[in-house]
Amino acid sequence: MSTANTEIDSTVDFPVSTERFLTFMSDGLTIGISTNYVTEIITNHAITMIPLVPGYVKGIINLRGQIIPIIDIRLRMGKASIDYTDVTCIIVLNINDTNLGIIVDSVQQVVDIDKAQISAVPTESHQELINGMISLSEHSVLLFLDHEQLAKTIF
Amino acid sequence: MDNMLEMYLYETNTLLEQLDELLIEAEKNEDFTTNDVNEIFRIMHTIKGSSAMMEFSTLMEIAHHIEDLFFYIRENGLDAMDKSHKSDLFNLMFQSTDMLRKEVEKLENNEPLSNNIDSVITDINSFLEKISGKGASAAGSSASAPSADTASDTVSGSTSGPDFLPQGDYPQYIKVMFEDGCGMENLRAFMLVTALHDMDVPFVCYPADVESSSDTIDFIQEHGFYICPATAEAVDAAVAIIKENNNVETVEVFEHQKAPEQAPATQTASAETVHKQASASPAAGSPAPAASASSAPAKQSLISVSLSKLDSLMAIVGEIVITESMVTSSPEIQNLKLDSFLKSTRQLRKLTDDLQDIAMSLRMVPVSGTFQKMNRIVRDMKKKLNKDVRLTIEGENTEVDKSIVDSISDPIMHIVRNSMDHGIEPTTEERIAAGKPAQAEIILSATHTGSEVIISVKDDGRGMDTSKILQKAERNGLLTKPSTEYSQKEILSLLMLPGFSTNEEVTEFSGRGVGMDVVKKNVESVGGVISITSELGKGSCTTLKIPLTLAIVDGMEISVGDSIFTIPIANIRQSFKASKESIILDASGNEIIKCMDEFYPIVRIHNLYNIETEITNIEDGILIWVESSDKSYCLFVDELLGEQQVVVKPLPAYLSNFNIKDSGISGCTILGDGNISIILDILNLYLVSQNQY
Numbered sequence: 001m002s003t004a005n006t007e008i009d010s011t012v013d014f015p016v017s018t019e020r021f022l023t024f025m026s027d028g029l030t031i032g033i034s035t036n037y038v039t040e041i042i043t044n045h046a047i048t049m050i051p052l053v054p055g056y057v058k059g060i061i062n063l064r065g066q067i068i069p070i071i072d073i074r075l076r077m078g079k080a081s082i083d084y085t086d087v088t089c090i091i092v093l094n095i096n097d098t099n100l101g102i103i104v105d106s107v108q109q110v111v112d113i114d115k116a117q118i119s120a121v122p123t124e125s126h127q128e129l130i131n132g133m134i135s136l137s138e139h140s141v142l143l144f145l146d147h148e149q150l151a152k153t154i155f
Numbered sequence: 156m157d158n159m160l161e162m163y164l165y166e167t168n169t170l171l172e173q174l175d176e177l178l179i180e181a182e183k184n185e186d187f188t189t190n191d192v193n194e195i196f197r198i199m200h201t202i203k204g205s206s207a208m209m210e211f212s213t214l215m216e217i218a219h220h221i222e223d224l225f226f227y228i229r230e231n232g233l234d235a236m237d238k239s240h241k242s243d244l245f246n247l248m249f250q251s252t253d254m255l256r257k258e259v260e261k262l263e264n265n266e267p268l269s270n271n272i273d274s275v276i277t278d279i280n281s282f283l284e285k286i287s288g289k290g291a292s293a294a295g296s297s298a299s300a301p302s303a304d305t306a307s308d309t310v311s312g313s314t315s316g317p318d319f320l321p322q323g324d325y326p327q328y329i330k331v332m333f334e335d336g337c338g339m340e341n342l343r344a345f346m347l348v349t350a351l352h353d354m355d356v357p358f359v360c361y362p363a364d365v366e367s368s369s370d371t372i373d374f375i376q377e378h379g380f381y382i383c384p385a386t387a388e389a390v391d392a393a394v395a396i397i398k399e400n401n402n403v404e405t406v407e408v409f410e411h412q413k414a415p416e417q418a419p420a421t422q423t424a425s426a427e428t429v430h431k432q433a434s435a436s437p438a439a440g441s442p443a444p445a446a447s448a449s450s451a452p453a454k455q456s457l458i459s460v461s462l463s464k465l466d467s468l469m470a471i472v473g474e475i476v477i478t479e480s481m482v483t484s485s486p487e488i489q490n491l492k493l494d495s496f497l498k499s500t501r502q503l504r505k506l507t508d509d510l511q512d513i514a515m516s517l518r519m520v521p522v523s524g525t526f527q528k529m530n531r532i533v534r535d536m537k538k539k540l541n542k543d544v545r546l547t548i549e550g551e552n553t554e555v556d557k558s559i560v561d562s563i564s565d566p567i568m569h570i571v572r573n574s575m576d577h578g579i580e581p582t583t584e585e586r587i588a589a590g591k592p593a594q595a596e597i598i599l600s601a602t603h604t605g606s607e608v609i610i611s612v613k614d615d616g617r618g619m620d621t622s623k624i625l626q627k628a629e630r631n632g633l634l635t636k637p638s639t640e641y642s643q644k645e646i647l648s649l650l651m652l653p654g655f656s657t658n659e660e661v662t663e664f665s666g667r668g669v670g671m672d673v674v675k676k677n678v679e680s681v682g683g684v685i686s687i688t689s690e691l692g693k694g695s696c697t698t699l700k701i702p703l704t705l706a707i708v709d710g711m712e713i714s715v716g717d718s719i720f721t722i723p724i725a726n727i728r729q730s731f732k733a734s735k736e737s738i739i740l741d742a743s744g745n746e747i748i749k750c751m752d753e754f755y756p757i758v759r760i761h762n763l764y765n766i767e768t769e770i771t772n773i774e775d776g777i778l779i780w781v782e783s784s785d786k787s788y789c790l791f792v793d794e795l796l797g798e799q800q801v802v803v804k805p806l807p808a809y810l811s812n813f814n815i816k817d818s819g820i821s822g823c824t825i826l827g828d829g830n831i832s833i834i835l836d837i838l839n840l841y842l843v844s845q846n847q848y
Binding site for chain 2: 049052054061062065068151
């Protein structure tokens with residue numbers, strides 16, 4: 001992934017406020033997270049369940065000797081869970097030195113977003129883990145994941 | 156800079172520990188030997204030197220004054236002091252080493268050093284005056300700041316002590332003084348030396364070993380740095396070069412030949428000072444080579460490594476152990492006959508086992524450091540409480556994991572204090588009346604047993620009055636059943652409940668209400684067990700059983716549904732199949748089983764952790780009788796998978812937000828096939844199950 005990035009960087013001159021976002025689908029929503037926090041994307045990993053934790057914490061995985069907690073982003077946002085399929089992915093994040101894996105329905109693409117264009121979420125449609133939105137072409141809206149909030153735990 | 160600070164802290168702490176041991180030992184004999192005095196002098200000198208280099212002036216000042224004091228003692232001999240002086244000296248030394256230690260602690264915690272050290276210094280000075288007598292008091296105090304007072308009057312010569320100047324034929328010598336408090340004088344001097352070399356000025360200098368020895372700092376600070384160029388022309392060139400350097404305060408040129416002639420004139424004026432100076436200058440210079448000569452052979456085979464490096468080494472070794480079993484038990488080669496492969500894997504296993512042992516042993520440190528601290532506590536409390544107590548230490552060379560040593564230091568200290576304060580009879584008469592020797596004894600011992608270290612604190616004091624304990628517990632509402640039903644063991648374990656303190660009064664040392672329960676918690680946090688035995692009138696004994704290491708445990712793998720758990724073998728007493736008939740239900744419907752004539756509750760892991768499993772019938776699964784601390788019960792699991800040595804990994808920090816530690820899980824481990832197994836904390840698991848029902 002990184003080699004592709006440098007290629008683009010060298011050909012196109014981006015405004016300073018541009019940041020790369022990895023977009024993924026969860027319950028029909030397109031959500032983006034800054035690639036600064038993304039370590040890698042894995043699929044089909046065996047998750048070891050942890051007892052006596054909130055339901056959205058699916059357990060832990062062994063990623064090359066590192067133990068990483070996994071949370072289901074659907075359950076975390078209070079949505080219904082679905083069965084995991086072939087396109088279900090775990091995005092491994094590193095947020096302020098906290099390693100965390102999130103389960104998403106599917107991973108979409110990496111897009112460049114001008115951060116100045118991101119608007120706040122209207123209060124009436126406020127969601128706990130979303131801290132901004134932007135409308136892309138084709139009537140689609142991209143939501144932004146609040147990584148700080150994600151790394152915090154609430155009961 | 157950080158690295159230097161770390162080195163400094165390590166060195167200073169080691170020296171202070173040495174000093175403490177030395178003082179305790181000396182106090183036992185009620186006298187210093189000449190060796191002791193030299194040793195203290197050397198320690199203080201080194202602390203002073205390195206503190207000055209790091210610009211910790213507080214530490215430097217204290218060390219400096221103690222050094223002066225011991226310099227006096229060394230010069231005048233120990234016989235000059237009478238007994239009361241010596242005991243005063245011991246108190247003074249303990250007090251000032253405490254002060255030093257407190258300052259070093261502040262450095263460790265990144266706090267500013269205190270500026271208010273006058274009281275300690277006044278104490279030291281007044282003691283010095285006392286032992287040196289009224290007449291010599293002037294000399295004593297001037298010794299602490301000799302160069303400042305005298306250098307100005309005797310500019311032309313004698314205080315420079317030409318006798319230490321290098322032999323040779325040179326017309327003049329240059330005395331360079333650096334600015335006060337500029338620090339690292341030896342390196343600055345070395346810079347001068349290099350600059351002069353660069354200019355091709357032939358010369359000799361004193362001290363000559365400025366580059367290699369930091370001990371020269373003090374000498375340069377006090378007496379200056381001497382450069383003796385070979386010719387008169389070179390002197391001028393040298394002076395010009397020296398003046399270009401930073402932090403040089405004064406540059407003075409003296410006639411080399413004239414110095415001895417001038418000396419008598421000034422000597423008469425301040426004979427005493429000169430005598431001081433003359434003897435002080437070699438003293439400041441000589442201990443350094445002597446010290447390095449004596450400690451060099453011992454130090455060369457030791458290096459200090461930061462704990463974090465050892466931790467990462469342990470982590471990697473753990474990975475290798477896991478990877479090794481992943482390779483050798485790989486399913487692809489299970490049914491193949493590979494003779495040479497098997498041979499190699501056996502070799503590999505042996506090597507990894509060795510590697511693991513060595514890596515573990517690196518973290519092992521003797522408990523003597525912790526034990527030696529108790530000497531000091533006993534000594535201090537002995538004085539305060541006016542009790543005659545002897546501390547006997549056994550097995551201080553027993554080795555325990557470094558992290559465990561750190562965490563048992565406080566518990567042991569607390570127990571020793573308790574013994575001193577409450578255990579030992581308040582008066583000698585009481586002891587004699589009870590037919591015991593007048594001097595009480597506290598025995599602190601450490602022994603190895605397989606995978607555990609047993610540390611016990613035993614005193615021959617009053618022992619514990621069980622009826623009193625029971626009454627107190629009843630008053631505090633700690634009893635859960637009628638007081639008549641308590642066994643001796645149960646009564647003594649009441650002592651370790653929160654909010655229990657047998658002593659009515661709160662004393663300076665112990666009995667603040669945060670007593671044994673905190674000790675118990677600390678010990679349990681490193682996987683240890685604490686127990687108290689006592690006999691009224693004969694004394695009591697507190698025993699700590701501590702695992703040797705936390706990093707690797709022998710575990711039993713068990714399965715419940717799809718999950719795999721590890722139970723530390725140390726907690727398992729027995730595993731067995733139970734028949735339906737042997738299960739009894741108590742009043743609230745909980746299952747209980749009888750083993751060895753006692754009844755134990757059954758905890759079903761699948762119920763507790765909500766794990767789906769087909770095995771819910773008590774006859775299909777297996778019961779494991781486990782025990783931790785004072786809790787003993789049976790776990791119901793699907794099946795036993797086998798015994799394995801596992802490397803404990805902490806759970807991710809993210810999960811600790813969910814109080815994962817209180818849900819009966821102590822960590823996790825990676826199995827040979829890459830799967831994760833959760834390590835159960837037998838003690839907490841029971842508490843969780845009690846809360847659930």
